Amino acid sequence: MAKILMKGNEAFGKAAIEAGCKYFFGYPITPQSELPEYLSRELPKIGGAFVQSESEVSAINMVYGAGGAGARVMTSSSSPGIALKQEGITYAAGAEVPCVILNVMRGGPGLGTIQPSQADYFMSTRGGGNGDYRTPVFAPATVQEAVDMIMEAFDIADYYRTPTMVLADGMIGQMMEPVEFKAPAKKRELAPKDWATVGTKGERQPNVINSLYLEPEKLEEHCWKLDKKFKAIEANEVQYEMYQTEDADLVFVAYGTTSRIVKSSIDLLRAEGIKVGLIRPKTLWPFPTEAFNQIPNAKALLTVEMSLGQMVEDVKLSVEGRVPVHFYGRPGGMTPSPAEIAKKAKEILEQELATGGAR
Known part of the structure; x- marks a missing residue:
């Protein structure tokens, strides 16, 4: 067709x-x-x-x-x-x-x-x-x-x-x-x-x-x-996408348009040798909790949303404290750029390296 x-x-x-x-x-x-x-x-x-x-x-x-x-x-x-x-x-x-x-x-x-x-x-x-x-x-x-x-x-x-x-x-x-x-x-x-x-x-x-x-x-x-x-x-009826998560040290979580922007951030970071991936919920309810059991190498998660942070609560519930969950958002109709998301990811990985993952 x-x-x-x-x-x-x-x-x-x-x-x-x-x-x-x-x-x-x-x-x-x-x-x-x-x-x-x-x-x-x-x-x-x-x-x-x-x-x-x-x-x-x-x-x-x-x-x-x-x-x-x-x-x-x-x-x-x-x-x-x-x-x-x-x-x-x-x-x-x-x-x-x-x-x-x-x-x-x-x-x-x-x-x-x-x-x-x-x-x-x-x-x-x-x-x-x-x-x-x-x-x-x-x-x-x-x-x-x-x-x-x-x-x-x-x-x-x-x-x-x-x-x-x-x-x-x-x-x-x-x-x-x-x-x-x-x-x-x-x-x-x-x-x-x-x-x-x-x-x-x-x-x-x-x-x-x-x-x-x-x-x-x-x-x-x-x-x-x-x-x-x-x-x-x-x-x-759960649906989700796993994108380059196999070896990821940091895993983004994003949906909708934001997930497309995050994929560009992943390209920027991977080009620098930084291992990152993405969990993309296709269904927000039911939420794909099972996906968070498939990222054993992740040192941290970064939820990116065009809001003050709402899905991040479901992400925290899904990981049950196994890894730290961070948030980056732009509310009010503002759209985050790939570069600013990548910058936030670098800051988080540097922080995790400095603390040895302690939380």
Whole structure:
């Protein structure tokens, strides 16, 4: 299949259509506005529907309705818009309504800036709304990977009956790269949606899509049911990349656009004979804890993020104190350069050499 040069946001929309999405509900916000623009033009051509809602709150509740009827449905926004959707996302998680939610992140807090950021990690991986729930979270580093992950996200949403998130940053949404559209590599047997609210035709009792359980015993039972599903996702859906970690004295941890910058830092350092590598989470939840058992030579870890430091907490939990974990970040929509990341790595290695790794 020939590759097509596409802008990230438009490629995201085409990926959704290729995955069978027929309905989109959303509200424009920079830096992802080209995505709803694309779908407003293309969805009607396939018999689908695009609705620009009056607010992000309305959009996610429209998603709840369409997903509850068994449709493949998507919404997208950028950071403050996703924050407004959190109530609807927890409703969908509690009612087990499958849907795909794309966040093209910008700097915050509040309205912040329209520049790319990674400051929504906590909001995305910790649930974001009320109650005991998690959502699978993909973190693409290229437009092609975002396309692949969006298509897979629809399958995961249907397979587990859960909202599924794709967490890109504004740079990936705005850049142009060649992409191709192909079926997800992992084949999943998707069950019929016999739970959906599609009408009874007088042949059965109505299906009920609901997250309200007034009796605590019933809610506890439901929460344990959800927990079983979350554990299955943790066991089966972790994805990550190990890059030049075999002999690395220092291992970077980064995701999304930042991981691409870190790879340039690795080239700079390797050219000087400094052994460094990268662990790149492709799923932020479930987090690839197992990857940190595969770096026996590492003297230190350096987590690099376009934020004040959020993923670094999961990195520390994963290594369980075996090696020191350092952090370097640029918040507010600022992007770190390969040279400044490389400088920080040298400082850490010099410090470890001077202390003999004592901590």
